[in-house]
């Protein structure tokens with residue numbers, strides 16, 4: 284997830300059972316004129332494996348140059364983004380726009396496959412809008428280019444991140460291709476993830492928003508798929524310990540000052556569901572230093588859940 288899945292985030296999620304992760308998408312252009320921000324986005328470590336890099340681009344030359352530039356980083360796979368719905372991206376013919384040009388997408392993938400020494404994958408959506416759902420067609424073109432797997436978000440570009448995920452389209456893609464299919468969309472609880480496997484026959488499920496403030500979703504999903512049970516919700520003390528660990532990772536990576544500021548949004552995600560936590564959350568949004576943030580994290584230990592039952596209770600009903 285752009286703006287979220289940096290190295291600290293990935294390392295934390297891996298400690299909870301995340302088996303494969305991707306960098307935030309990086310634009311091919313920014314890789315050509317590599318900035319400090321881009322270099323930071325490409326940062327990884329030995330424990331941060333296996334790891335895929337995701338490229339955003341629509342020109343063969345730029346994509347190829349980007350591939351050359353990131354080769355020394357030694358990523359385990361290269362993914363091409365044909366799914367991003369943000370207007371400033373699609374207006375330039377990138378991201379989900381490529382769904383409207385399956386042949387162009389195919390030739391971009393051709394170039395990547397021919398020149399990459401690691402597997403190439405693609406991320407697509409169900410289609411551009413509900414009148415042009417074409418994931419099956421796009422997937423077949425992509426497979427022809429020789430990619431090793433594909434991820435499909437079961438919503439159209441028009442839907443963005445809301446509305447129903449179309450399980451039938453994902454199933455259709457899975458049945459049409461012989462490469463592994465990773466399904467994405469509303470993977471926000473172990474129950475919804477199991478539903479995704481059952482409804483679509485996919486080979487893997489990508490967890491995105493479900494991990495915000497809830498790295499336990501990986502542990503819980505593994506347990507649920509293997510035994511049908513979900514471990515107890517983390518106690519506020521355990522949440523505080525995890526937040527401390529995450530803050531440490533962030534401060535080591537970005538420095539204490541930027542780390543504290545960047546942790547603000549994470550703070551509010553972690554404390555979601557705690558009773559009468561609002562003022563602490565507001566204080567966290569004003570915290571300037573690592574020490575102030577640590578002080579607020581310690582306060583979490585004295586709070587309790589508004590609804591002590593499972594974190595996923597509401598989602599059980601909806602699936």
Ligand SMILES: Cc1cc2nc3c(=O)[nH]c(=O)nc-3n(C[C@H](O)[C@H](O)[C@H](O)COP(=O)(O)O)c2cc1C
Nearest residue numbers: 284285307308406436467468469470471491492493
């Ligand atoms: C803030 C945000 C940033 C995202 N950035 C990316 C990205 O860089 N590359 C990508 O392939 N998908 C990205 N996604 C899409 C997610 O990977 C996922 O497909 C989508 O959120 C649907 O899954 P979910 O409903 O389980 O969250 C992003 C989603 C969000 C909310």
